[in-house]
Amino acid sequence: MDVTPKPGVPCRGMTDTWLKKHTLIYTGATRHPFILAIRDGTVDISAFKRWLSQDYIFVRAFVPFVASLVVKAWKKSDDSHGDVEVILSGLASLNDEIDWFKKQASKWGVDLSVVAPQKPTQDYCRFLENLTSPEVDYTVGMMAYWAIETVYQDSFAHCLGEGSKTPPELEEVCQRWGNGGFGNYCSALQSIADWCLLKATDDEVSKAEVTFLRVLEYEVEFWNMSRGIPGY
Numbered sequence: 001m002d003v004t005p006k007p008g009v010p011c012r013g014m015t016d017t018w019l020k021k022h023t024l025i026y027t028g029a030t031r032h033p034f035i036l037a038i039r040d041g042t043v044d045i046s047a048f049k050r051w052l053s054q055d056y057i058f059v060r061a062f063v064p065f066v067a068s069l070v071v072k073a074w075k076k077s078d079d080s081h082g083d084v085e086v087i088l089s090g091l092a093s094l095n096d097e098i099d100w101f102k103k104q105a106s107k108w109g110v111d112l113s114v115v116a117p118q119k120p121t122q123d124y125c126r127f128l129e130n131l132t133s134p135e136v137d138y139t140v141g142m143m144a145y146w147a148i149e150t151v152y153q154d155s156f157a158h159c160l161g162e163g164s165k166t167p168p169e170l171e172e173v174c175q176r177w178g179n180g181g182f183g184n185y186c187s188a189l190q191s192i193a194d195w196c197l198l199k200a201t202d203d204e205v206s207k208a209e210v211t212f213l214r215v216l217e218y219e220v221e222f223w224n225m226s227r228g229i230p231g232y
């Protein structure tokens with residue numbers, strides 16, 4: 001079999017295949033009514049504040065998950081792709097992000113010390129905690145990391161795109177994840193995830209695909225909660 005890359009023909013990894021195969025649910029997570037409301041300037045400010053306080057809880061739980069990936073990257077024998085440095089720089093950004101959330105909270109008059117996690121936040125945080133276990137493959141974890149970051153990058157970049165009417169006071173929020181630098185970071189995570197998937201067993205690949213779908217479902221639930229759909 002000829003495996004040499006053809007000029008002009010992009011080399012598609014497993015993650016791109018899944019984005020195509022599951023495009024409906026991916027679009028549901030990245031073009032959610034909450035995001036569309038930010039983009040068209042009709043977002044309810046109480047919904048935005050709810051998102052802000054719940055996401056602060058999420059991000060705190062995200063830190064140990066990403067830290068577990070540093071451990072797994074360090075333990076595996078092949079680090080020719082510099083995975084440890086890539087993940088570590090993500091942890092450093094999360095350190096800034098936690099400060100950023102605190103500043104945003106005081107700007108919007110949200111008291112983070114009294115915020116209780118709602119059910120979708122609890123469920124999503126528990127899912128992250130399960131992924132932190134040493135029993136979960138590095139491949140599955142990296143793929144989840146890429147998917148979680150990419151949903152935010154794609155969603156918030158959409159709020160900054162051509163023709164958006166995002167309120168000026170929310171632009172900084174959209175920039176946090178929608179900026180091109182973060183887009184490049186997501187591409188780096190995607191390359192690592194694709195490389196892992198290329199070498200993974202069939203069992204790991206199918207576990208990773210299920211995990212990919214679960215991430216998208218949790219993201220949709222998180223937006224639903226933020227939007228204040230009755231029942232939350």
Ligand SMILES: Cc1ncc(CNC=O)c(N)n1
Nearest residue numbers: 055058059062148149152222
């Ligand atoms: C629910 C959710 N998903 C993804 C992200 C983006 N990662 C870190 O900030 C986030 N903040 N919150």
